[in-house]
Amino acid sequence: MKVLFLGDIVGKKGREVIRDLLPSLKKDYKIDFVIANGENAAHGKGITYKLYNQLLEYGIDCITLGNHAFSKKEIIDYLNQADKLICPINHINQLGKGYRIFKIKDKKICVINCLGTFMFEDYALDPYKEMDKMFKKTRKENVDYYIVDFHGEATAEKRVFVEYYKNKLSAVIGTHTHVQTADEQIIGSTAFISDVGMCGPFDSIIGRDSEECIKKMVKKEKTKYTISLNPAILCGLYIEFSDNNKKAIDIKRIQIRPSIK
Ligand SMILES: [Fe+2]
Numbered sequence: 001m002k003v004l005f006l007g008d009i010v011g012k013k014g015r016e017v018i019r020d021l022l023p024s025l026k027k028d029y030k031i032d033f034v035i036a037n038g039e040n041a042a043h044g045k046g047i048t049y050k051l052y053n054q055l056l057e058y059g060i061d062c063i064t065l066g067n068h069a070f071s072k073k074e075i076i077d078y079l080n081q082a083d084k085l086i087c088p089i090n091h092i093n094q095l096g097k098g099y100r101i102f103k104i105k106d107k108k109i110c111v112i113n114c115l116g117t118f119m120f121e122d123y124a125l126d127p128y129k130e131m132d133k134m135f136k137k138t139r140k141e142n143v144d145y146y147i148v149d150f151h152g153e154a155t156a157e158k159r160v161f162v163e164y165y166k167n168k169l170s171a172v173i174g175t176h177t178h179v180q181t182a183d184e185q186i187i188g189s190t191a192f193i194s195d196v197g198m199c200g201p202f203d204s205i206i207g208r209d210s211e212e213c214i215k216k217m218v219k220k221e222k223t224k225y226t227i228s229l230n231p232a233i234l235c236g237l238y239i240e241f242s243d244n245n246k247k248a249i250d251i252k253r254i255q256i257r258p259s260i261k
Pocket residue numbers: 039066067068151175176177
């Protein structure tokens with residue numbers, strides 16, 4: 001089973017880079033299943049139902065979220081219809097589905113979205129309690145692969161999570177910081193990276209317009225949230241799982257920067 005995970009899709013340029021590069025990536029890596037984090041798809045904050053459908057049309061099979069899950073309130077009205085959308089399993093409001101099971105070829109993949117607690121203390125419930133409930137509920141489903149998008153700020157917290165669940169989970173893929181880390185590794189039989197990075201404007205401050213951030217942070221000016229329209233980087237992770245023993249057997253970081261003209 002070959003899975004591609006794409007990092008946080010940020011704004012218009014992030015969506016466009018997926019549209020432009022995903023078809024060839026799927027072909028080159030012979031991908032069976034594509035997961036992407038879409039929490040920043042709608043102008044950097046949240047996702048709309050229209051953009052959710054657009055990203056599926058571009059070739060994504062399932063979309064995870066994060067701390068910005070419900071930043072665009074309208075998505076809440078579509079959580080039942082959007083059957084490929086996965087909301088944080090440990091969000092205090094418990095909206096939508098925290099995990100979903102997909103049948104790919106003759107295998108079952110359970111994709112889970114889980115928030116870290118560092119800096120999300122106000123709205124993230126204990127991830128371990130919610131994960132254990134999920135394991136209980138899916139016990140009879142004969143899931144072949146459990147893949148977690150662990151959406152958090154702190155590297156150490158992500159590492160603790162994977163060490164605790166190694167061998168039980170097939171993959172733990174960190175999202176949220178928008179900066180790809182170079183620590184991809186198979187721990188036991190679990191594929192891991194602290195942060196997969198983003199699909200969004202490369203020349204920016206994690207997707208946001210640099211000038212606007214300087215005005216806000218250095219000059220203390222009141223600014224309007226502005227997403228950069230510079231060309232986008234695509235960051236992702238390729239993972240191959242053995243169809244026999246279900247262990248992660250290969251992991252590769254993918255990072256395609258925009259060409260300099
Ligand atoms: Fe986030």
